Amino acid sequence: MTAQPSELPLAAAFPAADREQWQRLVEGVLRKSGATDVTGAAAEDALATTLQDGIRVRPLYTAEDLAQDRPGEQPADGGFPGFPPFVRAGRAEGTAVSGWDVRQRHADPDPRRVNEAVLADLENGVTSLWLAVGDGGVPVEGLAKALDGVYLDLAGVVLDAGDRFAEAAEELLRLFAEQGVVLSDAAGGLGADPVGLLARTGDDSKLRGQLATAAGLAARCAAGAPRLRALAVDALPYHEAGGSAAEELGCSLATGVTYLRELTTAGLDIDAACGQLEFRYAATADQFLTIAKLRAARRLWARVAEVCGASAAAAAQRQHAVTSPVMMSRRDPWVNMLRTTVAGLSAGVGGADAVTVLPFDAALGLPDAFARRIARNTQSVLLEESHLSKVIDPAGGSWYVERLTDELARAGWAWFQEIERAGGHLAALRSGMIAGRLAATWEKRSRDLAHRREPVTGVSEFPNLAEAPVHRDPAPAGPRGGLPRVRRDEAFEALRARSDAYLANTGARPKAFLAALGPVSAHTARLAFAANLFQAGGIETVHEGAPVDAESVAGAFARSGARIACLCSSDAVYGEQAAAVAAALKEAGALRVHLAGRPGDREEEYLRAGVDGFVFAGCDAVEVLTSALDVMEVA
Secondary structure: OOOOHHHOOOHHHOOOOOHHHHHHHHHHHHHHOOOOOOOOHHHHHHOOEEOHHHOEEOOOOOHHHHOOOOOOOOOOOOOOOOOOOOOOOOOOOOOOOOOOEEEEEEOOOOHHHHHHHHHHHHOOOOOEEEEEEHHHOEOHHHHHHHOOOOOOOOOEEEEEOHHHHHHHHHHHHHHHHHOOOOHHHOOEEEEEOHHHHHHHHOOOOOHHHHHHHHHHHHHHHHHHOOOEEEEEEEOHHHHHOOOOHHHHHHHHHHHHHHHHHHHHHOOOOHHHHHOOEEEEEEEOOOHHHHHHHHHHHHHHHHHHHHHOOOOHHHOOOOEEEEEOOOOOOOOOOOHHHHHHHHHHHHHHHOOOOEEEOOOOOHHHOOOOHHHHHHHHHHHHHHHHHOOHHHOOOOOOOOHHHHHHHHHHHHHHHHHHHHHHHOOOHHHHHHHOHHHHHHHHHHHHHHHHHHOOOOOOEOOOEOOOOOOOOOOOOOOOOOOOOOOOOOOOOHHHHHHHHHHHHHHHHHOOOOEEEEEEOOOHHHHHHHHHHHHHHHHHOOOEEEOOOOOOOOOOHHHHHHHHOOOEEEEEOOHHHHHHHHHHHHHHHHHOOOOEEEEEOOOHHHHHHHHHHOOOEEEOOOOOHHHHHHHHHHHHHHO
């Protein structure tokens, strides 16, 4: 008789292992890298990574980690989908029945082009539209043209109209009536977000009237249009200002509470007020962080709603996830397809009700038809081929995801409490408290980006200087004057722009000569490192096919046409040749000489010989490249 797979004692065939045994194996690996005195828990900690908000990500998680560092306290139970605290899903069925809402954004100011684009989207997998209206997109008076041919009883429409939200809402409601759409069947959102507008513009001169108008729209929707939400709680302004995941969560909670106070003061009961809010979050290429953030957001809002007296049925947060504008690069924009794919996957797995994948060229201006097609097809693949929506909360139960969800929730709640203690979200915006906190977070992250501890593929790592530039028609600027809008690529983009200007003025890019010393086995690794580094600043790298030495380097440097140089080899070869080669390069006219690698105890010797600086993993790449361009532009 053949044993069934379930009867095979596979685990019993192996000896039991514990965490201490695994840590000893880690110690062995670390010893090979030179860390001979790291043992036990310290060895495990050496492999840990620190995220923003002070969250420490460990290399291994077990069931015990869920309550670690909090003796006697267990993280909140995720419960079941559709039940408080809604960590696992806001609805009992999650997105398993019909998938999440595929929502495409359009910000073209031309109603005719918008109409062509939205019809193509709706015919090819998009299920709802997110329209920028007013100064940031199609004119309010052009909304009818933009939606010509769209069946408004089938496709949801979500507006983003800035300070013209009232006019845009009235126009959309008029179009519903014109098409004979019963308001109870209308889906989407009117997009009123006075608090988000304050964050974007810094102008609160009309805020009181805008809040009253938004409350009036909410009352109308609550009375006759249950599938139409009047207000958006948009966390993107805080994400785009450089905020962390926990800061995004805390700001969204504080905004939501502000709206609950306004709506209940205007006469809505708490359940109706909760039903008028849709929360918008950024989805980044950090897969697990995005999943955990969306799960934590539902848990936190459920707690807010509970404290405010809402029923369990009204406490579920409605979520719209948008792939992060901050992560999008302008150089090598094709890589954005990969970023948005991971972000879209994370949003779906994290349980977002609606997902917007921004086209890969969105950072360059108005997306073209190809980019919009790729954006919507990305979601089609995730839904129809990868079947991501068929399992509710597929990350649930992962010790890492559960722990990360818990830590993010606690950090987000702590920031929310700080805002409330400062007088609430409006007061914290007006005082500059929120702006200051976000600026400090972005400053620290900018240092990580400059040092390439947070790499940007195609920009700070593996750039392609030969790529043809991608051009798009300019997009409307949208509201300005409040919180800044940052991008991960901005420091390196500025360097590349300087390189482009140098090319336009001289007919060639700035060049760096890479002096390969010693055999191929000695110089290859650092040669590749230096080439990658300098090209990230738009500096073309040149090197001879054969190694150079103190006698041949001057001729090789002259033939290269470069003005600066970088020595590339092993520490052993440096000890034999670096000083002489650096002196020869300076004699040959090199304006600046770098050495790839840390100098160790020979720094003074190399500096005396003519080395001006050292480049290595973790150095300030932006500072190195800026100084290199400064030297070449002046010469």
